[in-house]
Amino acid sequence: xxxxxxxxxxxxxxxxxxxxxxxxxxxxxxxxxxxxxxxxxxxxxxxxxxxxxxxxxxxxxxxxxxxxxxxxxxxxxxxxxxxxxxxxxxx
Numbered sequence: 001x002x003x004x005x006x007x008x009x010x011x012x013x014x015x016x017x018x019x020x021x022x023x024x025x026x027x028x029x030x031x032x033x034x035x036x037x038x039x040x041x042x043x044x045x046x047x048x049x050x051x052x053x054x055x056x057x058x059x060x061x062x063x064x065x066x067x068x069x070x071x072x073x074x075x076x077x078x079x080x081x082x083x084x085x086x087x088x089x090x091x
Contacts, residue, residue: 012040012043015036016044017091022036
C-alpha cells in the first residue's frame with residue numbers, strides 16, 4: 001500500500017511518541033520495521049542521540065570546498081607516481 005506524505009508523517013510521529021518503537025508501529029500500521037525507521041529519519045527534526053548532536057556541531061563549522069579537497073596532493077600517490085615514471089624511463 002502506498003502512503004502519502006501526511007500519512008508517513010503521522011506514522012513517524014506515532015513511532016517517535018512511542019519511544020521509537022518501530023516494531024510495534026510497523027505492526028499497528030502493517031508496514032515493515034525498516035519503512036517506519038526510514039520515515040522517522042526523514043521526518044524527525046530533533047537529534048535523538050548525543051552522536052547526532054555532535055555531528056550537527058561539526059557540520060556547522062566551515063568546511064573546505066570540493067575544489068580545495070580535490071586540489072590537495074596525496075603524498076603516497078605522489079610517491080607511487082614518481083616510482084612509475086622512473087620505471088617507464090620518463091624521468
